[in-house]
Amino acid sequence: MKLNELTIHELQNKLTQGETTSVEITEAVFDRIDRVEDKLNSFITLLKDSALERAGQADKTIKEGRGGPLTGIPVALKDLLCTKGVLTTCGSHILENFIPPYDATVVKKLQDAGAVFVGKTNMDEFAMGSSTETSYYGITRNPWDLSKIPGGSSGGSATAVAADQCIASLGSDTGGSIRQPASLCGVVGLKPTYGRVSRFGLVAFASSLDQIGPFTKDVEDAAIMMNAIAGYDPSDSTSVPAEVPDYTQCISRGVDGWTIGIPKEYFIEGIDPEVLVAVEKAIKVMEGLGATCVEISLPHTEYCVAIYYVIAPSEASSNLARYDGVRYGFRSTDNRELIDMYKMSRSAGFGDEVKRRIMIGTYSLSSGYYDAYYKKASQVRALLRNDFDEAFKTCDVIMTPVTPTPAFNIGEKMDDPLQMYLCDIFTISCNLAGVPGMSVPCGYAQSGLPLGVQFLAGHFEEGKLLQAASAYEQHSKIERRRPEL
Amino acid sequence: MEYEPVIGLEVHAQLLTDTKIFCGCSTKFGATPNNNTCPICTGMPGVLPVLNKKVVDYTIKMGLATHCRINAVNTWARKNYFYPDLPKGYQITQFAEPIAEHGYVDVETNGEKRRIGITRIHMEEDAGKSIHDEHNPATYVDLNRAGVPLIEIVSEPDMRSAEEGADYLRRLHEVLVYLEICDGNMEEGSFRCDANISLRPKGEEKFGTRTELKNMNSFRHVQRALEYEIKRQQYVLESGGEVVQETRLWDEHQGVTHPMRSKEEAHDYRYFPDPDLVAVHVSEEWIEAIRSTIPELPLQKRERFINEYGIPPYDAGILTTTRALADYYEAVVKQCGNPKIASNWVMGDILGHLKEAKQEISESPVSPEALAAMINLIGDGTISGKIAKEVFEEMWTTGKTPKTVVEEKGLVQITDTTALEQAIEDALTSNPTQLEEYRQGKDKLFGFFVGQVMKLTKGKANPKLVNELLRKKLSGE
Numbered sequence: 001m002k003l004n005e006l007t008i009h010e011l012q013n014k015l016t017q018g019e020t021t022s023v024e025i026t027e028a029v030f031d032r033i034d035r036v037e038d039k040l041n042s043f044i045t046l047l048k049d050s051a052l053e054r055a056g057q058a059d060k061t062i063k064e065g066r067g068g069p070l071t072g073i074p075v076a077l078k079d080l081l082c083t084k085g086v087l088t089t090c091g092s093h094i095l096e097n098f099i100p101p102y103d104a105t106v107v108k109k110l111q112d113a114g115a116v117f118v119g120k121t122n123m124d125e126f127a128m129g130s131s132t133e134t135s136y137y138g139i140t141r142n143p144w145d146l147s148k149i150p151g152g153s154s155g156g157s158a159t160a161v162a163a164d165q166c167i168a169s170l171g172s173d174t175g176g177s178i179r180q181p182a183s184l185c186g187v188v189g190l191k192p193t194y195g196r197v198s199r200f201g202l203v204a205f206a207s208s209l210d211q212i213g214p215f216t217k218d219v220e221d222a223a224i225m226m227n228a229i230a231g232y233d234p235s236d237s238t239s240v241p242a243e244v245p246d247y248t249q250c251i252s253r254g255v256d257g258w259t260i261g262i263p264k265e266y267f268i269e270g271i272d273p274e275v276l277v278a279v280e281k282a283i284k285v286m287e288g289l290g291a292t293c294v295e296i297s298l299p300h301t302e303y304c305v306a307i308y309y310v311i312a313p314s315e316a317s318s319n320l321a322r323y324d325g326v327r328y329g330f331r332s333t334d335n336r337e338l339i340d341m342y343k344m345s346r347s348a349g350f351g352d353e354v355k356r357r358i359m360i361g362t363y364s365l366s367s368g369y370y371d372a373y374y375k376k377a378s379q380v381r382a383l384l385r386n387d388f389d390e391a392f393k394t395c396d397v398i399m400t401p402v403t404p405t406p407a408f409n410i411g412e413k414m415d416d417p418l419q420m421y422l423c424d425i426f427t428i429s430c431n432l433a434g435v436p437g438m439s440v441p442c443g444y445a446q447s448g449l450p451l452g453v454q455f456l457a458g459h460f461e462e463g464k465l466l467q468a469a470s471a472y473e474q475h476s477k478i479e480r481r482r483p484e485l
Numbered sequence: 486m487e488y489e490p491v492i493g494l495e496v497h498a499q500l501l502t503d504t505k506i507f508c509g510c511s512t513k514f515g516a517t518p519n520n521n522t523c524p525i526c527t528g529m530p531g532v533l534p535v536l537n538k539k540v541v542d543y544t545i546k547m548g549l550a551t552h553c554r555i556n557a558v559n560t561w562a563r564k565n566y567f568y569p570d571l572p573k574g575y576q577i578t579q580f581a582e583p584i585a586e587h588g589y590v591d592v593e594t595n596g597e598k599r600r601i602g603i604t605r606i607h608m609e610e611d612a613g614k615s616i617h618d619e620h621n622p623a624t625y626v627d628l629n630r631a632g633v634p635l636i637e638i639v640s641e642p643d644m645r646s647a648e649e650g651a652d653y654l655r656r657l658h659e660v661l662v663y664l665e666i667c668d669g670n671m672e673e674g675s676f677r678c679d680a681n682i683s684l685r686p687k688g689e690e691k692f693g694t695r696t697e698l699k700n701m702n703s704f705r706h707v708q709r710a711l712e713y714e715i716k717r718q719q720y721v722l723e724s725g726g727e728v729v730q731e732t733r734l735w736d737e738h739q740g741v742t743h744p745m746r747s748k749e750e751a752h753d754y755r756y757f758p759d760p761d762l763v764a765v766h767v768s769e770e771w772i773e774a775i776r777s778t779i780p781e782l783p784l785q786k787r788e789r790f791i792n793e794y795g796i797p798p799y800d801a802g803i804l805t806t807t808r809a810l811a812d813y814y815e816a817v818v819k820q821c822g823n824p825k826i827a828s829n830w831v832m833g834d835i836l837g838h839l840k841e842a843k844q845e846i847s848e849s850p851v852s853p854e855a856l857a858a859m860i861n862l863i864g865d866g867t868i869s870g871k872i873a874k875e876v877f878e879e880m881w882t883t884g885k886t887p888k889t890v891v892e893e894k895g896l897v898q899i900t901d902t903t904a905l906e907q908a909i910e911d912a913l914t915s916n917p918t919q920l921e922e923y924r925q926g927k928d929k930l931f932g933f934f935v936g937q938v939m940k941l942t943k944g945k946a947n948p949k950l951v952n953e954l955l956r957k958k959l960s961g962e
Contacts, residue, residue, distance in 0.1 A: 082529075082530065082531045095530065102532075200531070203530040203531040204530075234535065237535055237763050238762075314757060315760055317755075320574075321567065321573065322530070322572060323530075326569045326572075326626065327527060328529070342567055365755035365756075367755070370756075
């Protein structure tokens with residue numbers, strides 16, 4: 001196997017034993033990028049020079065015996081994580097020239113852990129989308145079938161890991177933007193509990209829903225990444241000062257005696273039969289490991305999409321108000337006065353989907369509509385959260401499908417926003433409730449496209465998530481394939 | 486018909502914290518434009534606000550000082566609107582749950598005491614400043630002020646005259662400055678006021694249509710703008726018209742209010758809870774800790790001065806305008822034991838000189854100790870009141886103690902009767918005409934001779950003693 005195809009923990013073994021160097025790994029990664037990036041478009045910005053330089057430093061650190069689990073590991077970052085001195089576009093025209101003067105907290109943490117940054121990955125504009133088709137910087141293609149979408153919004157971070165263009169990556173998940181592309185690209189994706197990972201430096205889409213999380217090649221790598229990025233940050237008031245366990249300790253512990261909830265509301269008509277079979281098979285695997293799977297009910301599930309498409313656009317309409325052409329980013333020069341400048345800059349700077357959501361959000365918050373939309377949605381959100389709290393009184397984890405179907409065709413849903421929004425039907429609830437969720441590969445469709453299963457756990461129970469996922473991963477005997485490119 | 490004005494005021498006061506409300510930037514006024522800024526207060530992508538707890542401390546303090554109820558759970562809201570000096574496109578403020586509610590301030594206007602209700606006090610961030618270049622089609626934005634903490638104090642529509650409105654503002658201003666949570670500088674915008682005003686026929690319960698007045702940057706302007714607006718609305722109503730609900734700007738040069746362009750005020754602020762901030766829970770312990778730091782407030786101090794020192798309410802009012810002045814006065818009284826004389830000197834000479842020099846009481850070259858020592862010199866007859874004026878001038882310019890000044894200038898009062906008798910003798914002999922007239926019954930000339938004696942002694946004669954001796958001499962004793 002090539003170096004770029006290995007996992008973090010495999011590479012770490014090789015690095016500490018002196019079998020390879022970070023420079024070699026990084027070169028392998030860029031060699032792969034050179035060969036497949038034209039087909040995929042995983043990246044908006046590549047950082048080859050600085051990556052090789054950092055890899056050299058990492059090798060020194062390792063030689064001195066001061067290396068950690070991520071030292072010298074090539075990692076990609078979604079292009080909405082602010083990187084000091086490096087273009088950060090959010091997939092948008094309006095930030096085409098934005099170079100942040102600061103690093104996101106997670107970027108700093110990874111840097112401190114010795115990770116090597118490969119580049120900034122493509123994404124749906126401002127993380128609004130489920131297919132990575134709304135980026136100003138072109139679409140990203142699914143490495144398993146170039147005619148398919150990779151999922152979104154963190155599509156580039158998913159494809160970069162799936163196609164071995166990096167070893168791991170960070171994405172963000174507001175309504176499924178890590179788990180859905182992870183599932184469609186056949187990699188592991190974890191969305192932490194709201195408040196577990198600092199959002200400082202994550203360009204906001206919907207502040208009460210956004211969380212940063214890892215894409216990795218296996219569950220153990222997800223634990224390693226979580227160890228590096230989790231924890232309270234005084235710069236983010238919504239991050240929680242709760243102790244962070246060593247997540248790698250949760251690997252290989254098994255699930256004997258656990259109760260796993262299977263919410264009936266997630267097994268509805270319209271799910272692709274292949275997805276259904278794969279998820280049911282996964283549930284069987286868990287039962288085989290000594291877990292008891294019980295049917296549960298999350299009664300407010302049917303409102304998830306509706307709540308989400310009020311709350312997320314509402315917050316977005318306010319979060320995106322700062323892109324006004326005044327201080328940074330794109331400014332239209334074709335204007336005579338202030339209001340013109342706003343209109344022209346924002347009309348030309350934002351894409352259709354972003355504008356659609358700004359309009360939905362502005363409407364939901366307008367006086368006269370606030371009570372009927374935003375306020376009502378917030379109230380139902382509290383009920384939904386309560387559903388999960390109730391469920392986790394008896395269940396250790398919950399298992400559901402991640403997406404209703406495998407990856408769909410490029411362009412298939414671009415003209416039908418409602419169909420696109422329904423892609424997130426199984427992932428949204430997790431963000432609304434603030435609980436952690438994870439997508440783990442669970443097989444392949446006839447077409448060869450990968451499928452995923454979702455694990456959900458209670459607040460700050462990422463440990464249980466990783467424990468269940470690693471048990472499943474180790475015993476599911478899913479054949480490991482690599483996309484042919 | 487007789488109309489009654491109904492006035493409510495909204496005050497924005499800048500809090501005297503060292504750093505901004507949601508980031509670590511300095512709040513110092515007058516820095517180079519955009520020098521006191523960072524990614525957070527300039528609204529860069531991805532940044533998050535972190536609350537400065539001092540802001541909560543200060544606001545609780547103001548809430549307690551104005552008898553408000555302090556709410557246990559405090560949430561933050563976003564007020565959305567576009568303006569170049571509003572970097573995030575929204576202002577972080579409190580909307581549904583303000584920190585303090587249901588308070589009051591007592592005011593006295595023309596001898597009438599009234600209680601003005603305070604609806605709410607809430608915390609928020611200030612916006613930056615737009616500077617429009619008159620010669621260039623350009624607007625410059627200075628974000629030094631963006632994120633400076635403000636409290637908004639909203640009154641009930643309880644005021645019934647322009648004068649009462651201005652008095653309420655003065656009382657509020659005084660409290661803020663006493664608490665040392667606001668410097669109260671109206672010119673620099675640390676204390677700003679908007680007014681809501683309507684008229685109704687006297688005796689009517691229902692409010693009339695109101696207008697909102699903005700752009701008044703002194704107590705005087707608030708009063709003048711309100712007076713103008715009362716007259717304007719009265720004219721509109723009396724000529725059969727209707728008051729239009731609108732925002733009007735005070736034009737201090739023309740002394741009138743103009744309606745603001747409707748485009749500038751047609752806002753739907755789309756308030757909603759700010760998801761980047763968590764609720765602030767204010768415990769009873771927190772409130773009590775703040776309560777224990779509240780000093781004696783101006784109103785209490787005023788009453789105490791009247792009762793304890795026996796000075797007139799007018800004096801007490803002036804001497805308690807600021808905490809520093811009141812402290813100064815009390816220090817003088819403590820060391821001279823004569824409250825009224827002390828009041829005269831502080832109110833007259835000290836304040837007069839300070840005003841002329843544009844200085845604060847803390848900068849006075851004459852310390853309370855020195856002033857008290859000087860008053861004591863008058864009391865023990867060392868110098869006369871008149872000489873004291875001269876001594877004071879010298880103390881003010883040189884900063885010397887009164888004792889030094891008196892000694893250096895030989896200003897000690899002449900209390901030696903022999904010397905005074907000689908001076909009287911001289912005064913009488915060198916003015917025989919006047920002496921003759923006096924003897925023939927022109928009593929008024931007594932004062933003339935006193936003056937002559939003072940002149941001969943260069944003002945150093947003890948006036949009381951001169952009077953006594955002169956009377957003796959003239960009556961032939």
